[in-house]
Amino acid sequence: MLIPHPLLGLRDSEEFSYLGDATLLERPDGMAADAPQRFYEYQHLRDNPAGVHRELWFHEQGDRSWLVVTRNTVTHEILGAELARDVKLAMAKGGAA
Amino acid sequence: MRYSGFRVIKEALTGHKGWKPIWRNPDPQPAYDYIIVGGGGHGLATAYYLANTFKKARIAVLEKSWLGSGNIGRNTTIIRSNYMLPGNEPFYEFSMKLWENLEQEFNFNAMVSQRGILNLCHTDAQRDAFRRRGNAMIFAGADAELLDREGVRAMYPWLNFDNARFPIKGGLLQRRAGTARHDGVAWGYARGADRAGVDLIQNCEVTGFRIEGGKLRGVETSRGYIAANKVGVAVAGSSGRVMAQAGMRLPIESHVLQAFVSEGLKPTIDGVITFGAGHFYVSQSDKGGLVFGGDIDGYNSYAQRGNMAVIEDVAQGGMALMPAIGRARLLRVWGGIMDMSMDGSPIIDKTPVEGLYLNAGWCYGGFKATPASGYTFAHLLATDTPHDTAKAYRLDRFERGYPIDEKGMGATPNLH
Numbered sequence: 001m002l003i004p005h006p007l008l009g010l011r012d013s014e015e016f017s018y019l020g021d022a023t024l025l026e027r028p029d030g031m032a033a034d035a036p037q038r039f040y041e042y043q044h045l046r047d048n049p050a051g052v053h054r055e056l057w058f059h060e061q062g063d064r065s066w067l068v069v070t071r072n073t074v075t076h077e078i079l080g081a082e083l084a085r086d087v088k089l090a091m092a093k094g095g096a097a
Numbered sequence: 098m099r100y101s102g103f104r105v106i107k108e109a110l111t112g113h114k115g116w117k118p119i120w121r122n123p124d125p126q127p128a129y130d131y132i133i134v135g136g137g138g139h140g141l142a143t144a145y146y147l148a149n150t151f152k153k154a155r156i157a158v159l160e161k162s163w164l165g166s167g168n169i170g171r172n173t174t175i176i177r178s179n180y181m182l183p184g185n186e187p188f189y190e191f192s193m194k195l196w197e198n199l200e201q202e203f204n205f206n207a208m209v210s211q212r213g214i215l216n217l218c219h220t221d222a223q224r225d226a227f228r229r230r231g232n233a234m235i236f237a238g239a240d241a242e243l244l245d246r247e248g249v250r251a252m253y254p255w256l257n258f259d260n261a262r263f264p265i266k267g268g269l270l271q272r273r274a275g276t277a278r279h280d281g282v283a284w285g286y287a288r289g290a291d292r293a294g295v296d297l298i299q300n301c302e303v304t305g306f307r308i309e310g311g312k313l314r315g316v317e318t319s320r321g322y323i324a325a326n327k328v329g330v331a332v333a334g335s336s337g338r339v340m341a342q343a344g345m346r347l348p349i350e351s352h353v354l355q356a357f358v359s360e361g362l363k364p365t366i367d368g369v370i371t372f373g374a375g376h377f378y379v380s381q382s383d384k385g386g387l388v389f390g391g392d393i394d395g396y397n398s399y400a401q402r403g404n405m406a407v408i409e410d411v412a413q414g415g416m417a418l419m420p421a422i423g424r425a426r427l428l429r430v431w432g433g434i435m436d437m438s439m440d441g442s443p444i445i446d447k448t449p450v451e452g453l454y455l456n457a458g459w460c461y462g463g464f465k466a467t468p469a470s471g472y473t474f475a476h477l478l479a480t481d482t483p484h485d486t487a488k489a490y491r492l493d494r495f496e497r498g499y500p501i502d503e504k505g506m507g508a509t510p511n512l513h
């Protein structure tokens with residue numbers, strides 16, 4: 001699989017390590033009243049879709065940036081990649097993730 | 098029809114005209130007491146024990162494709178009970194004991210071969226960890242032997258004992274472990290279930306659950322609605338997809354695991370060897386092919402194929418352990434979809450929906466568990482109480498903080 005890195009162009013997925021579903025960027029508020037329940041769901045439950053999946057890849061043997069890669073889990077087709085930093089900043093502004 | 102040596106001789110003398118198909122191919126009834134979703138190893142074993150051991154009737158198995166078309170036909174056929182944790186080891190040892198009597202039990206040749214499994218160790222610390230695991234196995238009624246370097250050399254003199262990074266210092270041997278004919282296991286359970294009156298319904302995909310007031314009424318399928326009192330889902334690999342239809346999110350990710358077989362070779366490896374440090378394990382099939390594998394690819398996948406980099410990694414592990422296989426040609430590569438759970442251990446439990454039961458999260462260890470998984474899931478379905486050996490496999494154990502994390506990796510499915 002080749003990942004279209006926003007800064008470096010097409011890179012072999014072997015340069016990356018994989019973390020999982022990009023919802024891991026949406027860390028719950030630890031001070032919320034229902035924090036235990038929200039952290040349980042955040043850490044353990046997954047949508048695990050067959051089809052389009054947004055996921056976190058770490059460019060470990062490259063520029064060490066985190067990417068949000070959009071990939072089809074049925075065909076392994078990679079549909080796009082963004083810097084996780086940009087995604088997170090957009091989320092902080094209340095924009096669409 | 099009961100199989101026996103006399104039967105084979107009689108058929109040989111009469112032109113093999115007396116053999117019959119070993120299961121019926123019925124249409125679904127409008128209603129059943131028990132529906133098992135998934136006609137793979139675990140689903141068929143569940144139906145088998147539900148009908149034969151727990152004496153239940155009006156049972157159907159719904160399979161979206163053909164029987165045994167999933168991971169029961171895509172694994173590397175190893176059976177073993179060399180786990181450590183109290184939640185796991187008694188369960189897998191129960192499975193091992195069921196394997197030992199399986200063929201007599203269901204009158205089908207599953208080619209169960211107790212040829213032994215050897216886990217290699219390379220450091221003093223790893224040997225200590227193996228000693229601890231071996232003791233845990235013995236406490237649970239299994240067998241374990243710690244071999245020193247010379248003990249390993251006596252079994253497999255051609256291994257590379259002096260690899261610079263991972264010199265072989267010894268190994269943990271379970272002699273009762275071994276291999277079985279994977280398809281034969283599915284066919285044996287299917288035949289046994291069919292003979293006990295279970296309807297095995299193929300090409301029947303579950304497309305939804307009918308749930309009223311928190312209670313399950315039945316399942317929507319590609320062949321129409323079927324009512325049921327209790328539904329057990331055993332579709333490892335696709336658990337997330339199926340349970341999403343009941344509105345549930347699971348502590349599971351689906352990942353692809355590849356396996357490999359070489360061309361047929363003369364008998365070389367009479368047992369199973371695992372080289373955990375090099376992410377490689379191997380056995381030799383009765384046809385002579387070296388059957389081997391390594392790690393999962395490591396990213397979410399529902400494709401039954403993986404990537405080249407993992408093939409290369411597994412081949413490198415094999416070469417490091419047994420340089421002789423460099424001359425063997427790779428014949429086939431395939432992939433299967435694993436339910437990778439958040440702690441590396443399975444789930445056999447009720448769900449929040451009354452009447453809906455879940456058997457999932459087998460990671461890449463489901464084949465060896467087939468008999469006990471079926472037995473304990475049938476126990477749960479029949480009695481509404483967990484079997485003694487499967488009490489720890491609760492769906493809510495992550496929420497309560499009781500994971501069964503054999504490798505100590507935490508909630509990272511691709512590292513278990």
